[in-house]
Amino acid sequence: EAGVAQSPRYKIIEKRQSVAFWCNPISGHATLYWYQQILGQGPKLLIQFQNNGVVDDSQLPKDRFSAERLKGVDSTLKIQPAKLEDSAVYLCASRGSGANVLTFGAGSRLTVL
């Protein structure tokens, strides 16, 4: 099966600009996650979707971050306006119903200058 697809792989922007990341999960996976991984740290959950509904967005900085999964398949994570501390790798993962494991994409590396 195809893995979790993410794009772009790399993005460099200046602070106060906006950026969007896209994720296409494994076909049929109902649950989709966005994680933020700052250099030297473990991934931190930003938001979790079940189909097109949000299950958990408690750690999403909602003043600047937004995410959607309108049709319950692919998802977009947006940052507007970006800050220096948003420099990180943004990882998307998906999980099939009843499965115990998350499958991760390769990530989108953001550098904010």
Add this chain to the structure above:
Amino acid sequence: GEDVEQSLFLSVREGDSSVINCTYTDSSSTYLYWYKQEPGAGLQLLTYIFSNMDMKQDQRLTVLLNKKDKHLSLRIADTQTGDSAIYFCAERANGNNRLAFGKGNQVVVIP
């Protein structure tokens, strides 16, 4: 809440065994995972263990779980240069479908 602690760095000679440790705080964790991350890559699932097990072996990998002490370890036998990576442990709490990750442990294999 979930909080996962890992030590930071391990260097090991090729062919030796390496052991990576992790402690977690949420006693309701049902599954515990080990993921591997190579430079510039996403997280690759290595193995996971259900909380009612003490040990799981999968080829060169052995996972030990001490639920009383909330301690998880990963032993890699006959470590190879391709095992050089950062290893993350993660816990999944009961009734919760998200994973909480530790900070990772970098393993460097010396030829």
